[in-house]
Amino acid sequence: MNCPFSSKPRWARRKEARPQELLAAALDIFVERGFAATRLGDVATRAGVSKGTLYLYFENKEELFKAVVRENMLPILDEAEDIIDSYGGSSADLFRELILGWWERIGATKVAGITKLMMAESGNFPELATFYREEVSARGDAMIVRMLERGVERGEFRAIDVRQTANVVIAPVIMLMMWQQAFNPCHAEPLDSASYLESFIDLCLNGLQMPPHPAPA
Amino acid sequence: MNCPFSSKPRWARRKEARPQELLAAALDIFVERGFAATRLGDVATRAGVSKGTLYLYFENKEELFKAVVRENMLPILDEAEDIIDSYGGSSADLFRELILGWWERIGATKVAGITKLMMAESGNFPELATFYREEVSARGDAMIVRMLERGVERGEFRAIDVRQTANVVIAPVIMLMMWQQAFNPCHAEPLDSASYLESFIDLCLNGLQMPPHPAPA
Amino acid sequence: MNCPFSSKPRWARRKEARPQELLAAALDIFVERGFAATRLGDVATRAGVSKGTLYLYFENKEELFKAVVRENMLPILDEAEDIIDSYGGSSADLFRELILGWWERIGATKVAGITKLMMAESGNFPELATFYREEVSARGDAMIVRMLERGVERGEFRAIDVRQTANVVIAPVIMLMMWQQAFNPCHAEPLDSASYLESFIDLCLNGLQMPPHPAPA
């Protein structure tokens, strides 16, 4: 009440933290099981509340999922866009930066599971698909495109079909995320992601670099 | 009876065709909806039979799914292995052959949906995961590894980490399959798969080719 | 074909034996599982025929069951009635004879399972209940009543309520049958039926014998 160190009583702090706790629990379970297979009862249990409480904060399962995506992915996209906007180094370095940054912030974390989940289940939940495409995929794609265009414009990368190459470049990163999810049960042994990314970046930068100039006569 | 060209009554022909009809219907719906979301009632309806009839041919949902995989994927793997065994041309051409063949026989067809489905749901159905890994993934991986090793041994590709590169190389193909599935709802516009594959093969072969020899003094 | 020792070709013998084979298989499975839990498919399989064939010989599950009862129980009741009709010895011996005969012919065999089954499921299948009561239970009861009446009339048993005592006397025999069925799972260890029957007969004959005459003054 009159606690000198905090203007808020503990229960109020609790109340404000609720949505975060719910989102954390939901992320865990959505990622473990997928969207359809997640039982809201499990989310509530893990968050230490009752099932009904979930509905005080989120209208339904889909809205809960959207909130999880917003909470966990949008801030990272914001930061990545900032990096591109202000980058000063070579485009090869920017490539590295973006890929490894993505990996560190998303690919190597639980959040990667959301991407996997969306690839898998968007067909059954069209509203989620639209939401995810507009708020996440489109922004990610655009960033890769901008980075490749920058390389071509600056004469660092050879002339390529930027759009398609962006897709090709994104693919192995997404696949790595999928394979990493829970020692992906379709792969016998877990991938070593560091060396996978090294192979990937190596292959790409080799593939993108300008062809050797023909020796002048 | 009095049909001069067939000694079999219509009914018997029907009976022999049943499993194929059921597998075709099952493939459609598994691919449309995923494993968990597929209702056996829908499969039966699409095949034009009753729910009970399914159980005359397949013990349960998992066995039905395995049969779909066996029917649609194993013959293609057999053929691809034959091609590698007997290939005479350059490794770059073999690379093209395998990728484009895979695309034509699987990626561009409904069957691609099985791969997507497995990535998505293997975590929830461990027995299916094991089955798929052993009978499909492991064989596909091994083929790519053999192709890359062949290129390195013959001095056509530079020295690379064959295992990891195989993973990197497989990834964009799998991603393309996933994106193609039903105008994948995470992508606004469908990819042009021909040009995607061209970009992909181009990038890879550029990335794999031997570095230019330094000009002799 | 022209076998000199049999005027019937083998397949004709087969055809005539069919119903017996079906009844034997049905007895086995009805006794193992009960009426409701018996699947006609299992009966057919055990008899080595198809499910449809069953319906050539028996109208439905209930009629099959009735045929099993008629085949296995009625002849034994016939014989027991003959014995009572013509018995010459003491009533205590007749008591023994009936009980042990029943045990030997029914109690110790698979047929005992039918009695157990009827006790259990008659409530759910009223038509079977009526059939069994009229064709089996009523005749068995009547035999015990006659035997007791004979003992009382001949001054070998004390004066008792014959009807009720008949019920009391039948009960332990029926229970023994039920306990014997498949090492009845409600009993840890199988009963030793010989000593059980000995205890039972001993108890009954002791209980039935004339009270000792008061010593005359």
Place this chain on the structure above:
Amino acid sequence: MNCPFSSKPRWARRKEARPQELLAAALDIFVERGFAATRLGDVATRAGVSKGTLYLYFENKEELFKAVVRENMLPILDEAEDIIDSYGGSSADLFRELILGWWERIGATKVAGITKLMMAESGNFPELATFYREEVSARGDAMIVRMLERGVERGEFRAIDVRQTANVVIAPVIMLMMWQQAFNPCHAEPLDSASYLESFIDLCLNGLQMPPHPAPA
């Protein structure tokens, strides 16, 4: 709120009563139809709730059945054991007491149907069989054994095979229960249980009593 006599809202009273209502409905229907033939939908309907509600209180059909047994039989066994422990009268009277008590508390009530059901279906549901044997049958048997041993030790009963006699003595009581169930459809007319028990006790005590001493010379 403003009800002066009860601090509990109707709803809360409801909630606490639920399990009892469900158990009562389940007892009714299990006894009417048997275990396998009982449809949980019917249980729910009789209790006035939806099918799903059942699963809030009982994990599945088997657990529901076990709960019915615990609720209805265990307390009675407890009391009966107390009686034996502290009994002061003759063993013949204790015999009467136990038999009539059992009859009054179980045999004459719906609960008797559970015993019938177990005899009938234990073969098809081994887990239930084990449960029932351990928690009910074994304790009942042990009580009869103790009562007979007491009679023999005190010189009230003649020397008998206590274990087998216990089985023989239990049998007519169990049979009576089975016959009583719903005017048991295998018996034309309902038994008069009072006179049946009288005949039974009479027969047993006559059969157990010490033989008359031979007249001393």
Place this chain on the structure above:
DNA sequence: GATGAATGAGCGTTCATTCAT
């Protein structure tokens, strides 16, 4: 006579969502 493919009603169980408290 014999087959066995086909049916379809039925049951145990699950879970997102609601709402009285």
Place this chain on the structure above:
DNA sequence: TATGAATGAACGCTCATTCAT
């Protein structure tokens, strides 16, 4: 704000019975 009891529609699977061959 928080609860958790209640719902009811949905789905995988079974099996007695039918009937074209």
